[in-house]
Structure formats: C-alpha cells, structure tokens
Amino acid sequence: MKQPENAGTTAPFSLHGDDTPLARELADLTARRRALETTNVRLNGKTRVMTVSNQKGGVGKTTTAVNIAASLASVGARVLVIDLDPQGNASTALNVPHTADIPSVYDVLIDEFPLADIIQVSPESPNLLCAPSTIHLAGAEIELVSQVAREHRLRTALEDYLAGLEERLDFVLIDCPPSLGLLTINAFVAAHELLIPIQCEYYALEGLSQLLGTVKMIQKHLNPKLHLSTILLTMYDGRTRLAQQVAEEVREHFPHEVLATVIPRSVRVSEAPSFGQTVIAYDGQSAGAIAYREAAIEIIQRDNAEPGVRETEEGS
Numbered sequence: 058m059k060q061p062e063n064a065g066t067t068a069p070f071s072l073h074g075d076d077t078p079l080a081r082e083l084a085d086l087t088a089r090r091r092a093l094e095t096t097n098v099r100l101n102g103k104t105r106v107m108t109v110s111n112q113k114g115g116v117g118k119t120t121t122a123v124n125i126a127a128s129l130a131s132v133g134a135r136v137l138v139i140d141l142d143p144q145g146n147a148s149t150a151l152n153v154p155h156t157a158d159i160p161s162v163y164d165v166l167i168d169e170f171p172l173a174d175i176i177q178v179s180p181e182s183p184n185l186l187c188a189p190s191t192i193h194l195a196g197a198e199i200e201l202v203s204q205v206a207r208e209h210r211l212r213t214a215l216e217d218y219l220a221g222l223e224e225r226l227d228f229v230l231i232d233c234p235p236s237l238g239l240l241t242i243n244a245f246v247a248a249h250e251l252l253i254p255i256q257c258e259y260y261a262l263e264g265l266s267q268l269l270g271t272v273k274m275i276q277k278h279l280n281p282k283l284h285l286s287t288i289l290l291t292m293y294d295g296r297t298r299l300a301q302q303v304a305e306e307v308r309e310h311f312p313h314e315v316l317a318t319v320i321p322r323s324v325r326v327s328e329a330p331s332f333g334q335t336v337i338a339y340d341g342q343s344a345g346a347i348a349y350r351e352a353a354i355e356i357i358q359r360d361n362a363e364p365g366v367r368e369t370e371e372g373s
C-alpha cells in the first residue's frame with residue numbers, strides 16, 4: 058500500500074468524495090496538522106527532567122528523545138538532551154559533533170567537568186541543546202563502580218548547571234542506553250519523570266516489570282521524586298492486529314500514563330538521523346513528525362512535574 062505520509066504534503070489528488078482508507082487517513086492528517094498550528098501551548102515555568110528509558114534495545118528511546126525534544130523546541134521550549142548512551146545516536150540525530158576528542162558526558166561523570174563545558178547547541182534550533190556522548194562512555198559503566206557517589210554524579214552536575222543558568226530550561230531529556238546499569242541509574246537519580254517508549258510488537262511488555270522494579274528501588278533508596286509519568290507507544294502499524302492488541306494491553310495496564318498519541322511506523326522517522334536531523338526538521342509535515350509534535354503537546358499539557366501540585370491546582 059502507498060505510504061500516506063508524504064502524499065499529504067503534496068496532495069496530488071482530490072480527497073473529496075473519496076472514501077478509501079488512504080483518503081481518510083490523509084484527510085485526518087491534514088486536520089491534525091491544522092489543529093497543531095492553532096494549538097496554544099503554555100509552559101509551566103519549571104524545568105521538567107525526564108529520562109527516556111527501557112532496557113529493551115531498539116524500542117525507539119533515542120528516536121523519541123530527539124523528536125520530542127525537537128518538537129518541544131519548535132513550540133518555544135528550551136530543551137537539553139543528555140546523551141547517556143555510548144552509541145551516541147542522539148548526538149548524531151541532533152547533528153552535534155561527538156568524536157572521541159570532543160568533551161562529553163564521560164568527562165562530566167568521571168572527571169567532574171561542569172555540564173556547561175560540554176553542552177553544544179544543535180544546528181537545528183537555538184532552543185535545542187545537547188550534552189553529547191562519545192565512545193569513551195562505554196568504559197564509564199565500569200569506571201563508575203569505584204567512584205564516590207557513583208549514582209549521583211549526573212544529578213549533581215545537572216543541578217549545578219541548572220542553578221547557574223540565566224535563562225531557565227523547560228525540559229531536560231535523558232536518552233538512556235538499553236541496560237539497567239550505572240549509566241541508567243544515574244539518569245533515574247537525576248530525573249523526576251520516567252518516559253518509557255514501548256514498541257508495539259510481541260514481547261513489548263516483557264522486561265517491563267524488571268524496569269519498574271528498578272524504579273521502585275530507586276524511589277526507595279536514591280530518588281523519591283522519580284515517577285513513571287509517560288508511556289509512548291512507538292512504531293505502531295495499525296494494519297496489524299498484533300500492534301492493536303499490544304496497544305490495548307498497555308493501555309489496560311497503564312491507563313493514566315499512556316499518551317493518546319501513538320507514533321506510527323514511518324520511513325521518514327527512520328531516515329532522518331542519516332541526514333543528521335530529527336524528523337521535525339527533515340519532514341515536519343510527515344505522519345511521524347505530526348505524531349511526535351502531538352505527543353510533545355500532550356506532554357506539556359499533562360504537566361506531570363509534581364502530581365501533588367497538579368491535583369491541588371486542578372481542584373482549586
């Protein structure tokens with residue numbers, strides 16, 4: 058079947074009176090684009106620190122971190138992405154140099170460099186900052202074991218950085234490696250919110266209890282503020298029953314955490330990093346980009362920074 062995502066930008070045929078599923082999908086996409094243009098966003102004046110984690114590999118953590126970050130930046134938020142994965146995929150997607158000679162998160166964690174000294178601005182937007190990862194980070198997992206305050210190093214660096222800023226950041230997104238080692242634990246200790254991307258595939262929920270068990274331990278011993286605020290369903294292919302079933306099951310288990318927006322499987326999304334771009338810059342009107350932009354708006358609107366405060370505000 059023809060991919061609808063690109064066709065929508067050029068509208069090569071009339072949608073009127075055409076009731077095929079493709080035409081319906083295109084009309085829907087056009088309406089969603091329009092809705093995005095007219096949505097008013099209000100940032101809450103706080104810095105929300107979210108870690109994007111799932112110890113499963115290849116579920117869309119990096120894709121989610123960079124595209125949500127770019128979407129947030131595109132509506133005026135100031136965003137920092139911390140690339141905590143030695144693979145450096147987030148740094149690549151944000152087109153930030155991260156060769157071995159570049160100061161990186163490794164130097165922050167191991168040699169206590171200030172975060173301010175390693176942060177770069179993504180060419181995509183002045184609102185989009187990145188603390189890059191280099192290959193050295195691969196050794197950090199082992200090197201951290203013998204360090205003092207090994208679980209708190211990122212948090213301390215981030216707190217110092219945020220405290221010294223003249224212009225506040227609205228979001229910090231931490232892209233984690235696919236493991237529950239010390240790098241991910243540093244992210245859990247530094248963050249208030251956990252964003253879990255879940256791929257709509259078989260085995261999606263497997264391993265989730267282990268992840269949530271680790272989060273409980275962190276809450277108890279290292280960071281009581283951490284909470285699962287957001288689940289995002291990724292790589293959704295609505296044509297398969299499996300994807301629908303997985304989505305239903307996840308929504309049943311986590312009715313409050315799962316975003317209404319679902320990220321479709323999209324060629325544009327997977328192509329963008331090879332151009333050193335997020336999909337928001339690469340093809341901001343494509344179905345994948347629209348979905349990430351909607352997800353970002355939902356994240357802003359849900360305002361989960363402090364559930365206690367949110368409840369009081371809503372009640373007042």
Ligand code: ATP
Pocket residue numbers: 113114115116117118119120121142144146233234235291292293320321322323324326327328345
């Ligand atoms: P890792 O565990 O290795 O860090 P990850 O969880 O960060 O992986 P990604 O790198 O974001 O996962 O995505 C895995 C692969 O799937 C990549 O090739 C990416 O381009 C592709 N991908 C992610 N989201 C989508 C999507 N919505 N549509 C199509 N391809 C996607």
Ligand code: MG
Pocket residue numbers: 118119120142146233234
């Ligand atoms: Mg990744």
